Amino acid sequence: MEQIYNAIQAAADQNASGFRDAIDAALATKIQDALEIKRIEIASTMFNAHSDEQAEQEIVSDEDV
Numbered sequence: 001m002e003q004i005y006n007a008i009q010a011a012a013d014q015n016a017s018g019f020r021d022a023i024d025a026a027l028a029t030k031i032q033d034a035l036e037i038k039r040i041e042i043a044s045t046m047f048n049a050h051s052d053e054q055a056e057q058e059i060v061s062d063e064d065v
Contacts, residue, residue, distance in 0.1 A: 003023070003025040006025075007019050007022035007023050
């Protein structure tokens, strides 16, 4: 949120490079947050799929006996 405030302040001061830097920082933060969320989603999906496969293998093994 601070980056957006800095961007607004830079725009009001007609500071083009400050505005650009603040917007770049805000976008970088949003991208990092989105990547972190996606990483967590993928990791949880990957481990849940692995657990489901193990459960299916155990069920098949019990039926064979």
